[in-house]
Amino acid sequence: MHKASVDNRTRVLNAARELLQTRGINAFSHRDLAERVGIKSSSVHYYFPTKEDLGVALIRSYQHELTEFFEATATLPTVIERLTRFCGLFEGTAKAGGRLCLAGMLASDFATLGPSLQSEVRAFFQLVEAWLAAQAALSKPERSPAANADLSQLAFSLLEGVLLSARVFDDPDRTRRAARHIQQLFGSPSV
Amino acid sequence: MHKASVDNRTRVLNAARELLQTRGINAFSHRDLAERVGIKSSSVHYYFPTKEDLGVALIRSYQHELTEFFEATATLPTVIERLTRFCGLFEGTAKAGGRLCLAGMLASDFATLGPSLQSEVRAFFQLVEAWLAAQAALSKPERSPAANADLSQLAFSLLEGVLLSARVFDDPDRTRRAARHIQQLFGSPSV
DNA sequence: GTCTATAAGATGATAGAC
DNA sequence: GTCTATCATCTTATAGAC
Numbered sequence: 001m002h003k004a005s006v007d008n009r010t011r012v013l014n015a016a017r018e019l020l021q022t023r024g025i026n027a028f029s030h031r032d033l034a035e036r037v038g039i040k041s042s043s044v045h046y047y048f049p050t051k052e053d054l055g056v057a058l059i060r061s062y063q064h065e066l067t068e069f070f071e072a073t074a075t076l077p078t079v080i081e082r083l084t085r086f087c088g089l090f091e092g093t094a095k096a097g098g099r100l101c102l103a104g105m106l107a108s109d110f111a112t113l114g115p116s117l118q119s120e121v122r123a124f125f126q127l128v129e130a131w132l133a134a135q136a137a138l139s140k141p142e143r144s145p146a147a148n149a150d151l152s153q154l155a156f157s158l159l160e161g162v163l164l165s166a167r168v169f170d171d172p173d174r175t176r177r178a179a180r181h182i183q184q185l186f187g188s189p190s191v
Numbered sequence: 192m193h194k195a196s197v198d199n200r201t202r203v204l205n206a207a208r209e210l211l212q213t214r215g216i217n218a219f220s221h222r223d224l225a226e227r228v229g230i231k232s233s234s235v236h237y238y239f240p241t242k243e244d245l246g247v248a249l250i251r252s253y254q255h256e257l258t259e260f261f262e263a264t265a266t267l268p269t270v271i272e273r274l275t276r277f278c279g280l281f282e283g284t285a286k287a288g289g290r291l292c293l294a295g296m297l298a299s300d301f302a303t304l305g306p307s308l309q310s311e312v313r314a315f316f317q318l319v320e321a322w323l324a325a326q327a328a329l330s331k332p333e334r335s336p337a338a339n340a341d342l343s344q345l346a347f348s349l350l351e352g353v354l355l356s357a358r359v360f361d362d363p364d365r366t367r368r369a370a371r372h373i374q375q376l377f378g379s380p381s382v
Numbered sequence: 383g384t385c386t387a388t389a390a391g392a393t394g395a396t397a398g399a400c
Numbered sequence: 401g402t403c404t405a406t407c408a409t410c411t412t413a414t415a416g417a418c
Binding site: 160174 | 217356360
Binding site: 008039040042043046047 | 383
């Protein structure tokens, strides 16, 4: 059961992820994907009948990877370290050709999405904010749940926003300054 | 020299602004604009030959209004008040049907823009951050220029980002929580 | 799975009449 | 200024052969 190389479905997904994060869902076509993968656009339709299907598959795989990230970093000793890693994801995104977060891009395209894709985007935001709120609670147990929720929204909004300016100014380092601020917000390390 | 009503050029600009802030520049057409204004798409081309022309006109008028805002609020006695007003602009944007900042939306469409439009977006970001840095300097004169620049980037990124989540959760109040945080960051009122 | 062929409709844009 | 007419191209698909 060894895969010598990625199958075309995965190749389409990878190409689509890059195009979505750089151009937005309304600025690339099945043909663009087909050309990058080296197949015909009808073959793209074979894997993802509609663009909505493609979008849903994209955010689900993105969310899946995030879940794996959460599991992998759960064993780290401090909130500080987990937060550093998390912010590092955004730094990597900014450095990858000025991409945006896939969910953030879909949020900016929100009004053009079908209901099922909108739900997925909302679920992704909720997942991130819930994790951040949990980290905030761990970091300073004396902080109220409302304050933790506030903090998590603040941190995620800041990271999404900084990707926009990082791309406009071609300056991925902006993500690190945002990360530093978030670390300060979450306060002194504990758990 | 009295204008009884707005001319069609202005009507096109207004319709385009709403469509750009809600759908992004790649998700509306000259036909969409024409239908909303009640003219034909060729008439839209008369005012704005290319979409790039339209985009440039949109951000220039947006920036012009911001400049007027800066002038109008320059007389306010405190940084706190000016900052409150500024954040109020974003609250209004979120409440206007979950719009994004026009420049923020163009930032997310950045990779699909022509060079002239990209320059305009960059200039807009610079204008905002320069103003915010100036407010930071006024607020706490003992703060370093680098810290002021940091703060201004942070504040603008946060406001841009919170518009994304405000729209995803259909919750414009998120902008107010962001505003509160920004006020705290800028510190105690002075000038 | 991947292809060719095809379709209906949208899109950005232009020419020329009024 | 606004229109009709037209254009080449793109877009999202679908049908059916291999």
